[in-house]
Amino acid sequence: MSHRRVEACDSWRPPRSARAGPPLLFRAGPRVPAFASLSVRETGEAAAAAAVAEAVEAAAQRAAAGAGARGEEEGTTTTTKKKSAQRRLPPAAQLLRHPLALLALVPNSAALFAAGAGAGAAAKTVTAPLDRTHSVRVAGESAKKGVGFLEAIADIGKEEGLKGYWKGNLPQVIRIIPYSAVQLFSYEVYKKIFRRKDGELSVFGRLAAGACAGMTSTLVTYPLDVLRLRLAVQSGHSTMSQVALNMLREEGLASFYGGLGPSLIGIAPYIAVNFCVFDLMKKSVPEKYKNRPETSLATALLSATFATLTCYPLDTVRRQMQMKGTPYNSIFDAISGIVEHDGLVGLYRGFVPNALKNLPNSSIKLTAFDTVKTLMATGQKELDKLIQENEEKTN
Structure with a gap:
């Protein structure tokens, strides 16, 4: 009995239409399954069976790969469309019915800067x-x-x-707006800079951020502070411009920065302690009380009191070195001179009226800024909710 020997050869051939054109497999429309073409010639029966099985398996693998590629492409398209839908803003009429959602459309940096300016102006007006x-x-x-x-x-x-x-009050507000805006805005910026790799902010990081924020705002607005002090204690000048011209003519440009060193050294620990204690106390408050304005006000008052008690002697030295004709050439000269003349109590001269004036101001400023930050977070949640609702309706 003779045995016939067959050999098999497979090829991958997607079906084509009658007209010339690309394979239907890659056209839009209903999915058309691909098939394997098999040609056989005489050879051994065992080899033929193995060849047939191998050809069928290879065709199945290619078909599965093609379907997987198409599925992946369709999934990517769906994901892209979903992200686009999430970024699609609600219509203007809907946003007008939700004012907080409008707040989320303001760039974060601009909102924080404006919040700092508004907080300073509000605090100064209330405590005028x-x-x-x-x-x-x-x-x-x-x-x-x-x-x-x-x-x-x-x-x-x-x-x-x-x-x-x-x-x-108006000149005071005009002076405090840039100072408060730079101070509070830069504190948020420095907190991001000093944040650890795990995203957390340590106590040292908060202190460093507060110190840098205090020094930054002082550098920007220090000449205005010197002019204000000169205008308050010197007689014979009716306007700030007259005081400024006389200082420039008689004492030079350096007079606008007299006592800058003590001011930087004094404001850095004060803002560092004040902001750090405020953040840590707010963080330890139970969640249900955390976003209440009265909680922010009480926390800000305690943190400002602690910071004032700690740093007031440096403020006394700063004021002494800003005065015209001051006998002190350095911080250490001023401290030793004040202690020698008035004792340790001299470093806290004027503490009570200063505290009565500054503690409410600092407390209201931090409370107002924290309240605006809470409104910004609430507005972002409101906007996300509107976008999600619109997406669900569309789907």
């Missing part, structure tokens, strides 16, 4: 009566006439009426 009362008491001391706190408040109301408590 305290500033005005402090100024009246300083004027009374200069005239060798002791004026008590309550007496000063009563005198202002009697002589100038209610608006007298806010006399001179």
Whole structure:
């Protein structure tokens, strides 16, 4: 009995249409399955069976690979469309019904800078009566006439009426806006810089961020601070521009930066301690109380009090070195001179009125800024919710 020998050869051939064109496998429309073409010639029966099995298996693998590639391409397209839908903003009419969502459309940096400026202006306006009362008491001391706190408040109301408590507030607000904006905005920036690789911010990182923020804002606005102090204590000048011209003509440009060293050394630890303690205390508050304004206000008041007690002596030295004709050439000269003349109590001279004036200001400023940050986060959640709802309706 003779045995026939067959050999098999397979080839991958997707079906073609009657007309010339690309294979249907790669056309849009219904999916057309591919097939394997098999040609056989005489050879051994065992070899033929093995060849047939190998050809069928190879064709199946190629078909599966082609289907997988098409599925992957379709999945990528679907993902891209989904991301595009997530980025699609709600219509203007819908955004107008949700004002907080509109806040999320403002660039984060611009929103933080504006929040810092607004927080400083609000704090200065709210505490303007305290500033005005402090100024009246300083004027009374200069005239060798002791004026008590309550007496000063009563005198202002009697002589100038209610608006007298806010006399001179506009120049103060104009001065504080750039200082507060730079300080609070740069603190958020420095926190990102000092963040660890795991995304957490250590206590040292918070202290460093606060110190850098305080020094940055002081460098930017220091000449205005010197002018304000000169205008408050010197007589014979009615405007800030006159004081500035006289300083430039008589003392040179360096007079605008007199006492800058002590100011940097004084403000750096104060802002570092104040902001760091505020953040850490807010972080330890239970979640249900964390976003309440009264919680921020209480936390800010405690942190500002602690920072003021710690750093007030450096502020005393700064004021002494800013005065015209100061006998002190360095920080150490000023500290030793004050202690020798007035004792350790001299480093805390004027602490109570300063605390009454500055603690509410610092507390309100941090509270206002923290409240705006909370509104920004709420607005972002509101915007994400609107986008998700619109996407679900579309699907």
